[in-house]
Amino acid sequence: MVTDEQLEFYDTNGYLQLDSFIDATWMAELRAASDDFVEQSRSLDASNRRFDLEANHTAEAPRLRRLVSPVDIHPTFRRLAFEGPVAQLAMRILGGPVRFHHSKLNYKWSGGGEEVKWHQDIQFWPHTDFTPLTIGVYLDDVDDEMGPMGVLPGSHRGQLYDLYNADGSWGGAINDADVATIAMSDMAWLQGPAGSVTVHNCCMVHGSLPNNSDRARPLLLQTYSAIDSFPVLGIGANGADGASAGRIIGGEPDQHLTVDGRAMRGAPDWRKAGPPTIFGSQQAD
Numbered sequence: 001m002v003t004d005e006q007l008e009f010y011d012t013n014g015y016l017q018l019d020s021f022i023d024a025t026w027m028a029e030l031r032a033a034s035d036d037f038v039e040q041s042r043s044l045d046a047s048n049r050r051f052d053l054e055a056n057h058t059a060e061a062p063r064l065r066r067l068v069s070p071v072d073i074h075p076t077f078r079r080l081a082f083e084g085p086v087a088q089l090a091m092r093i094l095g096g097p098v099r100f101h102h103s104k105l106n107y108k109w110s111g112g113g114e115e116v117k118w119h120q121d122i123q124f125w126p127h128t129d130f131t132p133l134t135i136g137v138y139l140d141d142v143d144d145e146m147g148p149m150g151v152l153p154g155s156h157r158g159q160l161y162d163l164y165n166a167d168g169s170w171g172g173a174i175n176d177a178d179v180a181t182i183a184m185s186d187m188a189w190l191q192g193p194a195g196s197v198t199v200h201n202c203c204m205v206h207g208s209l210p211n212n213s214d215r216a217r218p219l220l221l222q223t224y225s226a227i228d229s230f231p232v233l234g235i236g237a238n239g240a241d242g243a244s245a246g247r248i249i250g251g252e253p254d255q256h257l258t259v260d261g262r263a264m265r266g267a268p269d270w271r272k273a274g275p276p277t278i279f280g281s282q283q284a285d
């Protein structure tokens with residue numbers, strides 16, 4: 001899977017690039033699943049909860065920005081993320097069972113597919129620690145022209161930027177003044193043949209340029225944390241991430257967590273059933 005040296009590299013630099021990590025059989029299935037959704041998008045003239053479309057999307061010339069939560073809508077995406085090589089890789093890097101957070105398929109269409117401005121992920125969905133990481137799978141060959149993902153090595157240990165605009169609204173990107181302080185020449189551009197995998201830590205400064213080539217750049221992304229890391233509800237995407245959010249892979253939930261350096265075992269997850277009262281629990285009603 002990955003060597004101890006690669007794990008050390010991830011720890012130091014906050015990212016990994018694994019050329020041709022996903023085999024041809026998986027790739028054929030993933031591409032077929034993705035193609036299905038591109039076909040479905042032809043009947044749409046506006047974005048909805050599943051499909052994020054560019055403004056000039058048409059039935060004849062589909063232009064997708066993103067497929068939202070693919071694990072919830074196709075068994076191949078689900079198998080890859082919950083059992084397949086991507087799940088195995090997440091467990092290897094995080095050293096045991098993991099907690100799934102969310103997935104998405106960013107298409108970055110040919111002929112100007114949009115940039116993803118420089119940002120860090122953790123502000124979008126803070127957790128009780130900084131173990132969350134995102135694993136990307138390039139569904140096609142990706143070269144320099146296609147807006148590959150850029151990551152700033154070591155930035156996962158640095159400043160956590162304010163992603164709000166000057167007017168106080170949420171911008172989701174590092175502002176221009178802060179970007180000007182970032183050493184862009186240090187950026188590592190993660191490209192490779194179809195099936196290549198990217199891994200980046202949740203605090204990593206990253207983004208990507210527009211795709212000015214004549215080929216789309218589909219990048220399938222799935223995010224996991226360590227099992228004892230929990231999303232902080234009430235902030236950003238946490239609590240709004242799809243039906244599979246919180247699923248434990250490779251173990252059983254045991255509700256251990258550490259907050260502010262103090263370890264404890266929290267109560268069960270009562271989101272679905274509703275909480276009992278303290279009287280009900282203590283009297284074992």
Ligand SMILES: O=C(O)CCC(=O)C(=O)O
Nearest residue numbers: 106116148149207208219
């Ligand atoms: O698609 C990309 O190049 C980067 C994706 C990303 O950073 C995001 O969607 O948060």
